Amino acid sequence: MIRIFTLLLCTTLLLTACSEDKDDNLVVKSEATASFNFTHNWNGTAVTNNNFNSIQYTNENGEMLSVERLRYIISDITFSRDGEDDIVMDIYNLVDVTNNANTTLSLEQKIPTGTYTNVSFTFGLDNEDNAENYLDLNTQNFNVPQMLGGGYHYMQFDGKFINSSETEQGFNYHAIRAVDNPGMNPTFPQDTFFQVNLGEITITDNATLEVKMNIAEWFKSPNLWDLNLLNQMLMPNSSAQIMMKENGASVFSLGAISQ
Protein backbone atom coordinates (compact mmCIF):
# COMPACT_ATOMS: atom_id res chain seq x y z
CA MET A 1 0.00 0.00 0.00
CA ILE A 2 2.78 2.37 0.96
CA ARG A 3 4.62 1.54 -2.25
CA ILE A 4 1.53 2.33 -4.34
CA PHE A 5 0.97 5.62 -2.50
CA THR A 6 4.63 6.64 -2.98
CA LEU A 7 4.47 5.80 -6.65
CA LEU A 8 1.32 7.87 -7.11
CA LEU A 9 2.81 10.81 -5.23
CA CYS A 10 5.99 10.77 -7.27
CA THR A 11 4.07 10.56 -10.51
CA THR A 12 1.86 13.47 -9.52
CA LEU A 13 4.88 15.56 -8.54
CA LEU A 14 6.63 14.76 -11.79
CA LEU A 15 3.64 15.64 -13.89
CA THR A 16 2.84 18.87 -12.10
CA ALA A 17 6.49 19.92 -12.19
CA CYS A 18 6.46 19.64 -15.95
CA SER A 19 3.10 21.26 -16.57
CA GLU A 20 2.64 24.83 -17.75
CA ASP A 21 2.34 27.31 -14.94
CA LYS A 22 -0.97 29.01 -15.38
CA ASP A 23 -1.08 30.66 -12.03
CA ASP A 24 0.55 33.89 -13.00
CA ASN A 25 0.38 36.14 -16.08
CA LEU A 26 4.04 36.33 -16.85
CA VAL A 27 4.34 35.77 -20.58
CA VAL A 28 7.77 36.40 -21.93
CA LYS A 29 7.66 36.99 -25.65
CA SER A 30 10.44 35.54 -27.69
CA GLU A 31 9.58 37.60 -30.76
CA ALA A 32 8.09 41.01 -31.34
CA THR A 33 7.03 43.27 -34.15
CA ALA A 34 8.96 46.45 -34.82
CA SER A 35 7.75 49.66 -36.42
CA PHE A 36 9.49 52.92 -37.19
CA ASN A 37 7.76 56.24 -36.95
CA PHE A 38 9.55 58.99 -38.84
CA THR A 39 8.99 62.45 -37.40
CA HIS A 40 10.47 65.75 -38.49
CA ASN A 41 11.37 68.89 -36.65
CA TRP A 42 13.24 72.14 -36.99
CA ASN A 43 15.48 72.37 -33.93
CA GLY A 44 12.80 70.71 -31.84
CA THR A 45 9.69 72.33 -33.37
CA ALA A 46 7.58 69.73 -35.12
CA VAL A 47 7.36 70.00 -38.91
CA THR A 48 4.59 68.36 -40.93
CA ASN A 49 3.22 69.14 -44.34
CA ASN A 50 0.86 71.55 -42.62
CA ASN A 51 3.87 73.76 -41.99
CA PHE A 52 5.03 73.69 -45.60
CA ASN A 53 5.04 76.63 -48.06
CA SER A 54 5.64 79.30 -45.47
CA ILE A 55 9.00 80.99 -45.01
CA GLN A 56 9.37 80.55 -41.27
CA TYR A 57 12.61 78.71 -40.51
CA THR A 58 16.06 80.24 -40.12
CA ASN A 59 19.06 78.12 -40.89
CA GLU A 60 22.42 78.23 -39.15
CA ASN A 61 23.73 80.67 -41.75
CA GLY A 62 20.86 83.06 -41.02
CA GLU A 63 18.79 82.52 -44.15
CA MET A 64 15.03 82.31 -43.74
CA LEU A 65 13.43 79.48 -45.66
CA SER A 66 10.38 77.36 -46.29
CA VAL A 67 9.90 73.67 -46.96
CA GLU A 68 7.75 72.83 -49.99
CA ARG A 69 8.68 69.23 -50.71
CA LEU A 70 10.47 66.62 -48.59
CA ARG A 71 10.86 62.95 -49.33
CA TYR A 72 13.73 60.57 -48.74
CA ILE A 73 14.65 56.91 -48.74
CA ILE A 74 15.79 54.81 -45.83
CA SER A 75 16.85 51.22 -46.38
CA ASP A 76 18.54 48.11 -44.98
CA ILE A 77 17.34 48.28 -41.39
CA THR A 78 19.76 46.33 -39.21
CA PHE A 79 19.47 44.99 -35.66
CA SER A 80 22.86 44.14 -34.12
CA ARG A 81 23.38 41.91 -31.07
CA ASP A 82 26.38 40.76 -29.10
CA GLY A 83 27.48 37.33 -30.17
CA GLU A 84 24.80 36.93 -32.82
CA ASP A 85 24.57 37.63 -36.50
CA ASP A 86 23.04 40.95 -37.43
CA ILE A 87 19.43 40.88 -38.49
CA VAL A 88 19.45 42.78 -41.78
CA MET A 89 16.21 43.66 -43.47
CA ASP A 90 16.85 44.25 -47.15
CA ILE A 91 14.03 46.75 -47.61
CA TYR A 92 13.56 50.38 -48.49
CA ASN A 93 10.97 52.97 -47.63
CA LEU A 94 10.26 56.28 -49.34
CA VAL A 95 9.26 58.63 -46.53
CA ASP A 96 7.08 61.25 -48.21
CA VAL A 97 6.48 64.12 -45.83
CA THR A 98 4.85 66.21 -48.54
CA ASN A 99 1.99 63.76 -48.83
CA ASN A 100 2.28 62.40 -45.28
CA ALA A 101 2.86 58.94 -46.75
CA ASN A 102 5.06 56.11 -45.49
CA THR A 103 5.98 58.00 -42.34
CA THR A 104 5.35 54.76 -40.47
CA LEU A 105 7.14 51.61 -41.49
CA SER A 106 6.04 48.32 -39.95
CA LEU A 107 8.51 45.53 -40.53
CA GLU A 108 6.96 42.34 -41.86
CA GLN A 109 9.60 40.20 -40.20
CA LYS A 110 9.40 39.80 -36.43
CA ILE A 111 12.58 40.17 -34.41
CA PRO A 112 13.67 38.28 -31.29
CA THR A 113 13.18 40.18 -28.08
CA GLY A 114 16.28 41.19 -26.21
CA THR A 115 18.91 43.85 -26.14
CA TYR A 116 20.36 45.13 -29.38
CA THR A 117 23.68 46.89 -29.24
CA ASN A 118 22.62 49.01 -32.19
CA VAL A 119 19.69 49.53 -34.51
CA SER A 120 20.65 51.22 -37.74
CA PHE A 121 19.48 51.98 -41.24
CA THR A 122 20.95 53.39 -44.41
CA PHE A 123 20.04 56.90 -45.48
CA GLY A 124 19.49 56.49 -49.20
CA LEU A 125 20.46 53.28 -50.93
CA ASP A 126 23.80 51.54 -50.88
CA ASN A 127 25.43 51.14 -54.29
CA GLU A 128 24.15 47.62 -54.79
CA ASP A 129 20.56 48.56 -53.98
CA ASN A 130 20.88 51.77 -55.98
CA ALA A 131 21.59 49.72 -59.09
CA GLU A 132 18.27 47.87 -58.84
CA ASN A 133 15.13 48.75 -60.80
CA TYR A 134 12.32 49.68 -58.41
CA LEU A 135 9.01 50.10 -60.20
CA ASP A 136 7.42 52.03 -57.35
CA LEU A 137 10.29 54.52 -57.18
CA ASN A 138 10.26 54.91 -60.96
CA THR A 139 6.54 55.61 -60.72
CA GLN A 140 7.27 58.24 -58.09
CA ASN A 141 9.77 59.96 -60.44
CA PHE A 142 12.55 59.48 -57.91
CA ASN A 143 15.16 58.45 -60.45
CA VAL A 144 18.53 59.98 -61.11
CA PRO A 145 19.36 60.29 -64.84
CA GLN A 146 21.83 57.76 -66.20
CA MET A 147 24.39 60.37 -67.09
CA LEU A 148 24.52 61.26 -63.40
CA GLY A 149 25.07 57.65 -62.48
CA GLY A 150 21.47 56.46 -62.55
CA GLY A 151 19.73 54.94 -59.57
CA TYR A 152 17.61 57.07 -57.32
CA HIS A 153 17.57 60.24 -55.32
CA TYR A 154 18.31 59.68 -51.66
CA MET A 155 16.36 62.81 -50.78
CA GLN A 156 14.43 65.58 -52.47
CA PHE A 157 14.17 68.58 -50.19
CA ASP A 158 12.81 71.65 -51.97
CA GLY A 159 11.84 75.02 -50.65
CA LYS A 160 12.40 78.72 -50.95
CA PHE A 161 14.71 81.06 -49.10
CA ILE A 162 15.25 84.80 -48.90
CA ASN A 163 18.45 85.43 -50.76
CA SER A 164 21.00 88.19 -50.20
CA SER A 165 19.00 90.42 -52.57
CA GLU A 166 15.98 90.00 -50.28
CA THR A 167 14.21 88.00 -52.99
CA GLU A 168 12.49 84.64 -52.65
CA GLN A 169 14.46 81.99 -54.47
CA GLY A 170 14.01 78.26 -54.82
CA PHE A 171 16.45 75.69 -53.51
CA ASN A 172 16.69 71.99 -54.34
CA TYR A 173 18.65 70.17 -51.67
CA HIS A 174 18.70 66.89 -53.58
CA ALA A 175 20.94 64.17 -52.21
CA ILE A 176 22.20 61.50 -54.61
CA ARG A 177 25.28 59.34 -55.05
CA ALA A 178 28.10 61.84 -55.60
CA VAL A 179 29.16 61.83 -59.22
CA ASP A 180 31.82 63.42 -61.40
CA ASN A 181 32.19 63.50 -65.16
CA PRO A 182 28.47 63.34 -65.96
CA GLY A 183 27.89 61.64 -69.27
CA MET A 184 28.46 58.22 -70.74
CA ASN A 185 31.08 57.23 -68.17
CA PRO A 186 30.44 59.03 -64.91
CA THR A 187 32.81 58.48 -62.00
CA PHE A 188 32.01 58.30 -58.34
CA PRO A 189 34.42 60.11 -56.02
CA GLN A 190 32.91 58.96 -52.75
CA ASP A 191 29.88 57.10 -51.45
CA THR A 192 27.28 59.45 -50.08
CA PHE A 193 24.73 57.05 -48.63
CA PHE A 194 25.39 56.72 -44.94
CA GLN A 195 24.47 54.61 -41.96
CA VAL A 196 22.27 56.09 -39.26
CA ASN A 197 22.88 54.54 -35.84
CA LEU A 198 20.06 54.76 -33.36
CA GLY A 199 22.08 53.14 -30.56
CA GLU A 200 21.32 50.41 -28.04
CA ILE A 201 17.69 49.38 -27.79
CA THR A 202 16.05 46.69 -25.67
CA ILE A 203 12.99 45.11 -27.24
CA THR A 204 10.67 43.43 -24.76
CA ASP A 205 7.41 43.61 -26.67
CA ASN A 206 5.96 44.86 -29.95
CA ALA A 207 7.78 48.13 -30.35
CA THR A 208 7.48 51.42 -32.22
CA LEU A 209 10.68 53.40 -32.54
CA GLU A 210 10.51 57.09 -33.31
CA VAL A 211 13.18 58.28 -35.73
CA LYS A 212 13.55 62.02 -35.60
CA MET A 213 14.91 64.13 -38.45
CA ASN A 214 16.04 67.58 -37.43
CA ILE A 215 15.82 69.32 -40.79
CA ALA A 216 17.93 72.25 -39.56
CA GLU A 217 20.92 69.92 -39.20
CA TRP A 218 21.20 69.58 -42.97
CA PHE A 219 22.47 73.19 -42.98
CA LYS A 220 24.53 73.17 -39.82
CA SER A 221 27.63 71.10 -39.31
CA PRO A 222 30.32 70.28 -40.06
CA ASN A 223 29.55 72.34 -43.16
CA LEU A 224 27.81 75.65 -42.58
CA TRP A 225 25.47 75.77 -45.55
CA ASP A 226 25.15 79.05 -47.44
CA LEU A 227 22.02 78.87 -49.56
CA ASN A 228 23.16 81.91 -51.52
CA LEU A 229 25.99 79.78 -52.83
CA LEU A 230 24.47 76.31 -52.84
CA ASN A 231 20.81 76.34 -53.77
CA GLN A 232 20.06 74.62 -57.07
CA MET A 233 21.74 72.31 -59.57
CA LEU A 234 23.44 70.43 -56.74
CA MET A 235 23.04 66.97 -58.26
CA PRO A 236 26.07 67.24 -60.56
CA ASN A 237 28.03 69.00 -57.78
CA SER A 238 29.93 66.18 -56.07
CA SER A 239 31.43 68.51 -53.45
CA ALA A 240 27.94 69.57 -52.41
CA GLN A 241 26.83 65.94 -52.29
CA ILE A 242 29.72 65.06 -49.98
CA MET A 243 28.86 68.02 -47.76
CA MET A 244 25.25 66.81 -47.57
CA LYS A 245 26.46 63.39 -46.50
CA GLU A 246 28.69 64.90 -43.83
CA ASN A 247 25.93 67.13 -42.50
CA GLY A 248 23.54 64.20 -42.54
CA ALA A 249 25.51 62.52 -39.77
CA SER A 250 23.75 64.62 -37.12
CA VAL A 251 20.32 64.83 -38.75
CA PHE A 252 18.69 61.68 -37.35
CA SER A 253 18.23 60.58 -33.76
CA LEU A 254 16.22 58.08 -31.80
CA GLY A 255 13.07 59.47 -30.23
CA ALA A 256 10.48 57.76 -28.09
CA ILE A 257 10.22 53.98 -27.94
CA SER A 258 6.80 52.57 -27.15
CA GLN A 259 6.30 48.89 -26.47
Added chain:
Amino acid sequence: MKNWFICLLLVISVSACSKDDTPETEAYEPTPLPLNIPKIFLDNIIAPVIPNSNPQTVEGVALGKKLFFDKKLSGDQTIACATCHSPQLAFTDNTPTSIGVAGDFGTRNSMPLFNLAWNFDERFAWDGKELSLERQALEPVQNPIEMHSNWQEVVSRLQSDEDYPELFRLAFNTSTITKELATKAIAQFERTLISADSKFDKYSLGEASLTSQELNGLDVFLREDKGDCFHCHGTPTNPLWTDNIFHNNGLDSSFTDLGLGAVTGDTNDNGKFRSPSLRNLVYTAPYMHDGRFATLDEVIEFYSTGLKQSSTIDPLMKNITNGGVQLSTSDKADLKAFLITLSDPSFTTNPDFLE
Protein backbone atom coordinates in the same frame (compact mmCIF):
# COMPACT_ATOMS: atom_id res chain seq x y z
CA MET B 1 -54.26 -2.42 -59.78
CA LYS B 2 -55.50 0.53 -57.76
CA ASN B 3 -52.28 0.52 -55.73
CA TRP B 4 -50.25 0.44 -58.94
CA PHE B 5 -52.09 3.53 -60.17
CA ILE B 6 -51.48 5.43 -56.94
CA CYS B 7 -47.80 4.54 -57.16
CA LEU B 8 -47.62 5.85 -60.71
CA LEU B 9 -49.25 9.12 -59.70
CA LEU B 10 -46.81 9.50 -56.84
CA VAL B 11 -43.83 8.92 -59.12
CA ILE B 12 -45.13 11.46 -61.63
CA SER B 13 -45.86 14.05 -59.02
CA VAL B 14 -42.44 13.65 -57.36
CA SER B 15 -40.59 13.76 -60.65
CA ALA B 16 -42.57 16.82 -61.68
CA CYS B 17 -41.36 18.66 -58.60
CA SER B 18 -37.77 17.44 -58.73
CA LYS B 19 -34.87 19.49 -59.94
CA ASP B 20 -34.32 19.47 -63.67
CA ASP B 21 -31.33 17.28 -64.41
CA THR B 22 -30.33 19.31 -67.47
CA PRO B 23 -27.71 21.99 -66.78
CA GLU B 24 -29.06 25.43 -66.11
CA THR B 25 -28.22 28.14 -68.60
CA GLU B 26 -25.33 30.10 -67.10
CA ALA B 27 -26.07 33.69 -66.13
CA TYR B 28 -24.73 36.12 -68.71
CA GLU B 29 -21.50 37.87 -67.83
CA PRO B 30 -19.70 40.43 -69.98
CA THR B 31 -16.36 39.26 -71.32
CA PRO B 32 -13.37 40.46 -69.29
CA LEU B 33 -10.91 42.55 -71.26
CA PRO B 34 -7.68 43.12 -69.36
CA LEU B 35 -5.68 46.13 -70.46
CA ASN B 36 -2.96 45.31 -72.93
CA ILE B 37 -0.06 46.68 -70.91
CA PRO B 38 3.00 47.55 -73.01
CA LYS B 39 6.31 45.92 -72.11
CA ILE B 40 7.92 49.26 -71.44
CA PHE B 41 5.28 49.93 -68.78
CA LEU B 42 5.52 46.44 -67.30
CA ASP B 43 9.29 46.80 -67.02
CA ASN B 44 9.29 50.19 -65.37
CA ILE B 45 6.18 51.28 -63.52
CA ILE B 46 3.55 49.80 -61.27
CA ALA B 47 0.23 48.36 -62.43
CA PRO B 48 -2.53 50.66 -63.68
CA VAL B 49 -5.57 51.66 -61.67
CA ILE B 50 -8.74 49.79 -62.64
CA PRO B 51 -11.55 50.36 -60.14
CA ASN B 52 -13.12 47.18 -58.77
CA SER B 53 -16.50 48.74 -59.41
CA ASN B 54 -15.81 49.10 -63.11
CA PRO B 55 -13.81 46.19 -64.55
CA GLN B 56 -12.82 46.36 -68.20
CA THR B 57 -14.99 44.25 -70.49
CA VAL B 58 -15.24 43.81 -74.24
CA GLU B 59 -18.83 44.98 -74.22
CA GLY B 60 -18.19 47.88 -71.85
CA VAL B 61 -15.32 49.22 -73.94
CA ALA B 62 -17.36 48.89 -77.16
CA LEU B 63 -20.25 50.75 -75.59
CA GLY B 64 -17.91 53.40 -74.22
CA LYS B 65 -16.37 53.92 -77.64
CA LYS B 66 -19.80 54.34 -79.23
CA LEU B 67 -20.80 56.86 -76.58
CA PHE B 68 -17.51 58.72 -76.92
CA PHE B 69 -18.17 59.38 -80.60
CA ASP B 70 -21.91 59.93 -80.29
CA LYS B 71 -23.28 63.47 -80.64
CA LYS B 72 -26.42 62.43 -78.76
CA LEU B 73 -24.56 63.37 -75.61
CA SER B 74 -24.68 67.09 -76.40
CA GLY B 75 -27.67 69.36 -75.94
CA ASP B 76 -28.24 70.10 -79.63
CA GLN B 77 -26.62 66.84 -80.75
CA THR B 78 -23.89 68.63 -82.69
CA ILE B 79 -20.78 67.60 -80.77
CA ALA B 80 -19.42 64.48 -79.15
CA CYS B 81 -16.58 63.84 -76.68
CA ALA B 82 -14.44 63.19 -79.73
CA THR B 83 -15.07 66.69 -81.07
CA CYS B 84 -12.66 68.15 -78.51
CA HIS B 85 -10.76 64.88 -78.07
CA SER B 86 -9.96 63.83 -81.60
CA PRO B 87 -8.10 60.52 -82.04
CA GLN B 88 -6.00 61.98 -84.85
CA LEU B 89 -4.75 64.64 -82.42
CA ALA B 90 -3.96 62.23 -79.60
CA PHE B 91 -7.46 62.90 -78.28
CA THR B 92 -7.23 66.67 -77.97
CA ASP B 93 -8.08 69.47 -80.41
CA ASN B 94 -6.01 72.14 -82.07
CA THR B 95 -7.42 75.33 -80.61
CA PRO B 96 -6.17 77.07 -77.45
CA THR B 97 -9.47 76.36 -75.73
CA SER B 98 -12.38 74.36 -77.05
CA ILE B 99 -15.57 75.54 -78.67
CA GLY B 100 -18.88 74.34 -77.28
CA VAL B 101 -22.32 73.79 -78.76
CA ALA B 102 -23.23 77.49 -78.68
CA GLY B 103 -19.99 78.64 -80.24
CA ASP B 104 -18.48 79.80 -76.95
CA PHE B 105 -14.95 78.91 -75.95
CA GLY B 106 -14.06 77.52 -72.55
CA THR B 107 -11.10 78.61 -70.46
CA ARG B 108 -8.95 75.51 -70.65
CA ASN B 109 -7.10 73.65 -73.35
CA SER B 110 -8.60 70.24 -74.04
CA MET B 111 -6.33 67.67 -72.39
CA PRO B 112 -5.04 64.84 -74.57
CA LEU B 113 -6.24 61.41 -73.48
CA PHE B 114 -3.84 58.50 -73.16
CA ASN B 115 -2.31 56.31 -70.46
CA LEU B 116 -5.02 57.54 -68.13
CA ALA B 117 -5.09 54.34 -66.06
CA TRP B 118 -1.60 55.23 -64.87
CA ASN B 119 -2.70 58.47 -63.23
CA PHE B 120 -2.30 56.88 -59.81
CA ASP B 121 -3.71 59.74 -57.75
CA GLU B 122 -6.76 59.73 -60.04
CA ARG B 123 -6.95 63.52 -60.10
CA PHE B 124 -7.97 64.39 -63.63
CA ALA B 125 -8.29 67.64 -65.61
CA TRP B 126 -5.74 70.45 -65.49
CA ASP B 127 -6.76 71.43 -61.99
CA GLY B 128 -7.35 67.97 -60.52
CA LYS B 129 -10.99 68.65 -59.80
CA GLU B 130 -12.17 65.30 -61.19
CA LEU B 131 -11.39 62.47 -58.79
CA SER B 132 -11.87 59.57 -61.19
CA LEU B 133 -12.31 59.00 -64.90
CA GLU B 134 -15.91 57.98 -64.29
CA ARG B 135 -16.66 61.25 -62.52
CA GLN B 136 -14.77 63.28 -65.11
CA ALA B 137 -16.98 61.92 -67.87
CA LEU B 138 -20.06 63.33 -66.14
CA GLU B 139 -18.92 66.92 -66.33
CA PRO B 140 -18.62 67.96 -70.01
CA VAL B 141 -22.13 66.76 -70.84
CA GLN B 142 -23.70 69.18 -68.41
CA ASN B 143 -21.16 71.99 -68.76
CA PRO B 144 -23.11 74.89 -70.33
CA ILE B 145 -20.12 76.01 -72.41
CA GLU B 146 -19.22 72.53 -73.59
CA MET B 147 -21.96 70.02 -74.46
CA HIS B 148 -24.69 71.96 -72.68
CA SER B 149 -26.97 69.03 -72.09
CA ASN B 150 -28.20 67.30 -68.98
CA TRP B 151 -27.93 63.68 -68.11
CA GLN B 152 -31.65 63.17 -67.71
CA GLU B 153 -32.15 64.16 -71.34
CA VAL B 154 -29.17 62.15 -72.52
CA VAL B 155 -30.32 59.04 -70.67
CA SER B 156 -33.80 59.41 -72.07
CA ARG B 157 -32.38 59.80 -75.57
CA LEU B 158 -30.20 56.72 -75.19
CA GLN B 159 -33.00 54.70 -73.64
CA SER B 160 -35.28 55.33 -76.61
CA ASP B 161 -32.53 54.50 -79.10
CA GLU B 162 -32.95 51.19 -80.87
CA ASP B 163 -29.42 49.96 -80.11
CA TYR B 164 -28.30 51.36 -76.77
CA PRO B 165 -30.55 49.39 -74.35
CA GLU B 166 -29.19 46.12 -75.72
CA LEU B 167 -25.62 47.43 -75.65
CA PHE B 168 -26.02 48.42 -72.01
CA ARG B 169 -27.49 44.98 -71.26
CA LEU B 170 -24.47 43.35 -72.82
CA ALA B 171 -22.08 45.63 -70.96
CA PHE B 172 -23.73 45.84 -67.58
CA ASN B 173 -26.44 43.19 -67.46
CA THR B 174 -29.22 45.73 -67.50
CA SER B 175 -30.96 47.58 -70.28
CA THR B 176 -31.98 50.32 -67.89
CA ILE B 177 -29.64 53.13 -68.77
CA THR B 178 -28.22 55.48 -66.16
CA LYS B 179 -25.63 58.24 -66.32
CA GLU B 180 -23.44 56.21 -63.98
CA LEU B 181 -23.37 53.28 -66.39
CA ALA B 182 -22.81 55.55 -69.36
CA THR B 183 -19.77 57.17 -67.73
CA LYS B 184 -18.48 53.79 -66.59
CA ALA B 185 -18.49 52.67 -70.21
CA ILE B 186 -16.78 55.85 -71.40
CA ALA B 187 -14.13 55.42 -68.70
CA GLN B 188 -13.53 51.82 -69.80
CA PHE B 189 -12.93 52.99 -73.35
CA GLU B 190 -10.65 55.79 -72.20
CA ARG B 191 -8.53 53.34 -70.20
CA THR B 192 -7.79 51.42 -73.37
CA LEU B 193 -6.19 54.52 -74.92
CA ILE B 194 -2.61 53.44 -74.37
CA SER B 195 0.28 55.11 -76.14
CA ALA B 196 3.66 53.40 -75.88
CA ASP B 197 5.03 53.00 -79.35
CA SER B 198 7.03 56.15 -79.99
CA LYS B 199 10.47 56.26 -81.53
CA PHE B 200 11.86 56.76 -78.06
CA ASP B 201 9.97 53.70 -76.77
CA LYS B 202 11.58 51.69 -79.53
CA TYR B 203 14.95 53.16 -78.60
CA SER B 204 14.40 52.18 -74.97
CA LEU B 205 13.57 48.65 -76.06
CA GLY B 206 16.64 48.45 -78.25
CA GLU B 207 14.61 48.49 -81.45
CA ALA B 208 15.64 51.90 -82.81
CA SER B 209 18.46 54.37 -82.53
CA LEU B 210 18.39 58.10 -81.94
CA THR B 211 20.28 60.70 -83.92
CA SER B 212 23.07 62.59 -82.22
CA GLN B 213 20.81 65.63 -82.11
CA GLU B 214 18.04 63.68 -80.38
CA LEU B 215 20.52 62.20 -77.92
CA ASN B 216 21.86 65.64 -77.11
CA GLY B 217 18.28 66.79 -76.66
CA LEU B 218 17.79 63.99 -74.13
CA ASP B 219 20.92 65.20 -72.38
CA VAL B 220 19.53 68.75 -72.22
CA PHE B 221 16.24 67.34 -70.90
CA LEU B 222 17.96 65.39 -68.14
CA ARG B 223 20.70 67.76 -67.06
CA GLU B 224 19.90 69.70 -63.93
CA ASP B 225 22.17 72.52 -65.13
CA LYS B 226 20.44 72.72 -68.53
CA GLY B 227 16.79 71.89 -69.15
CA ASP B 228 16.11 70.03 -65.89
CA CYS B 229 12.82 68.84 -67.35
CA PHE B 230 12.98 65.45 -65.66
CA HIS B 231 12.02 66.48 -62.16
CA CYS B 232 8.43 66.98 -63.34
CA HIS B 233 8.33 64.96 -66.56
CA GLY B 234 10.44 61.98 -65.55
CA THR B 235 13.34 60.04 -66.92
CA PRO B 236 13.28 57.21 -69.47
CA THR B 237 12.51 54.86 -66.58
CA ASN B 238 9.09 56.44 -66.25
CA PRO B 239 7.48 56.04 -69.68
CA LEU B 240 4.52 58.21 -68.69
CA TRP B 241 6.64 61.35 -69.12
CA THR B 242 4.69 63.14 -66.42
CA ASP B 243 4.50 63.05 -62.66
CA ASN B 244 0.76 63.85 -62.84
CA ILE B 245 1.43 66.33 -60.04
CA PHE B 246 0.44 69.99 -59.83
CA HIS B 247 3.05 72.70 -60.29
CA ASN B 248 3.18 76.41 -60.88
CA ASN B 249 5.70 76.46 -63.72
CA GLY B 250 6.04 80.24 -63.84
CA LEU B 251 3.58 81.16 -66.57
CA ASP B 252 2.19 84.22 -64.80
CA SER B 253 3.07 86.62 -62.03
CA SER B 254 -0.59 86.86 -61.01
CA PHE B 255 -3.39 84.44 -61.72
CA THR B 256 -6.66 84.88 -63.54
CA ASP B 257 -7.11 81.09 -63.34
CA LEU B 258 -6.25 79.70 -59.90
CA GLY B 259 -6.00 76.10 -61.13
CA LEU B 260 -5.64 73.64 -58.26
CA GLY B 261 -6.08 76.52 -55.81
CA ALA B 262 -9.69 76.96 -56.89
CA VAL B 263 -10.29 73.28 -56.19
CA THR B 264 -8.54 72.96 -52.81
CA GLY B 265 -9.18 76.47 -51.54
CA ASP B 266 -5.54 76.59 -50.45
CA THR B 267 -3.79 79.75 -51.65
CA ASN B 268 -0.54 77.77 -51.74
CA ASP B 269 -2.07 75.88 -54.68
CA ASN B 270 -2.91 78.98 -56.71
CA GLY B 271 -1.57 78.86 -60.23
CA LYS B 272 -0.77 75.15 -60.08
CA PHE B 273 -1.76 72.87 -62.93
CA ARG B 274 -1.13 69.21 -63.60
CA SER B 275 2.02 68.38 -65.54
CA PRO B 276 0.87 67.04 -68.89
CA SER B 277 2.63 64.08 -70.45
CA LEU B 278 5.21 64.96 -73.07
CA ARG B 279 4.09 62.11 -75.26
CA ASN B 280 2.53 62.99 -78.59
CA LEU B 281 3.46 66.67 -78.55
CA VAL B 282 3.54 66.58 -82.33
CA TYR B 283 -0.25 66.23 -82.28
CA THR B 284 -1.28 68.20 -79.21
CA ALA B 285 -0.49 71.86 -79.97
CA PRO B 286 -1.29 74.41 -78.71
CA TYR B 287 0.27 73.96 -75.28
CA MET B 288 -0.29 74.78 -71.59
CA HIS B 289 -3.57 74.78 -69.68
CA ASP B 290 -4.85 77.73 -71.68
CA GLY B 291 -3.22 76.84 -74.96
CA ARG B 292 -1.16 80.03 -74.96
CA PHE B 293 1.81 78.60 -76.84
CA ALA B 294 1.19 77.64 -80.44
CA THR B 295 4.44 75.78 -81.01
CA LEU B 296 7.02 73.69 -79.19
CA ASP B 297 9.57 76.41 -79.94
CA GLU B 298 7.48 78.85 -77.94
CA VAL B 299 7.26 76.40 -75.05
CA ILE B 300 11.02 75.86 -74.98
CA GLU B 301 11.65 79.59 -75.24
CA PHE B 302 9.30 80.14 -72.31
CA TYR B 303 11.28 77.78 -70.06
CA SER B 304 14.50 79.31 -71.31
CA THR B 305 13.74 83.01 -70.93
CA GLY B 306 10.08 83.60 -70.08
CA LEU B 307 9.52 82.47 -66.48
CA LYS B 308 7.66 84.84 -64.21
CA GLN B 309 8.08 85.05 -60.46
CA SER B 310 5.08 84.50 -58.21
CA SER B 311 4.43 83.38 -54.66
CA THR B 312 3.63 79.80 -55.59
CA ILE B 313 6.15 79.20 -58.34
CA ASP B 314 7.67 75.76 -57.93
CA PRO B 315 11.12 75.82 -56.31
CA LEU B 316 12.24 73.48 -59.09
CA MET B 317 12.04 76.39 -61.54
CA LYS B 318 15.48 77.85 -62.00
CA ASN B 319 17.10 81.19 -62.69
CA ILE B 320 13.78 82.98 -62.57
CA THR B 321 15.27 86.45 -62.28
CA ASN B 322 16.81 85.86 -65.70
CA GLY B 323 13.67 84.25 -67.06
CA GLY B 324 14.74 80.62 -66.94
CA VAL B 325 17.37 78.08 -67.83
CA GLN B 326 18.93 80.11 -70.68
CA LEU B 327 19.42 77.34 -73.21
CA SER B 328 21.62 77.95 -76.22
CA THR B 329 20.07 78.00 -79.67
CA SER B 330 21.46 74.57 -80.48
CA ASP B 331 20.32 73.11 -77.15
CA LYS B 332 16.81 74.38 -77.82
CA ALA B 333 16.79 72.75 -81.24
CA ASP B 334 18.15 69.50 -79.82
CA LEU B 335 15.64 69.47 -76.99
CA LYS B 336 12.84 69.90 -79.52
CA ALA B 337 14.23 67.05 -81.62
CA PHE B 338 14.25 64.79 -78.56
CA LEU B 339 10.71 65.77 -77.53
CA ILE B 340 9.43 64.86 -80.98
CA THR B 341 10.76 61.31 -80.50
CA LEU B 342 8.14 60.86 -77.75
CA SER B 343 5.32 61.05 -80.27
CA ASP B 344 3.59 57.86 -81.25
CA PRO B 345 2.08 57.84 -84.78
CA SER B 346 0.52 54.42 -84.29
CA PHE B 347 -1.58 55.82 -81.47
CA THR B 348 -3.33 58.33 -83.71
CA THR B 349 -4.10 55.77 -86.38
CA ASN B 350 -5.03 52.81 -84.20
CA PRO B 351 -8.33 51.52 -85.63
CA ASP B 352 -9.46 50.49 -82.16
CA PHE B 353 -9.53 54.16 -81.26
CA LEU B 354 -11.09 55.55 -84.43
CA GLU B 355 -14.77 55.99 -85.03
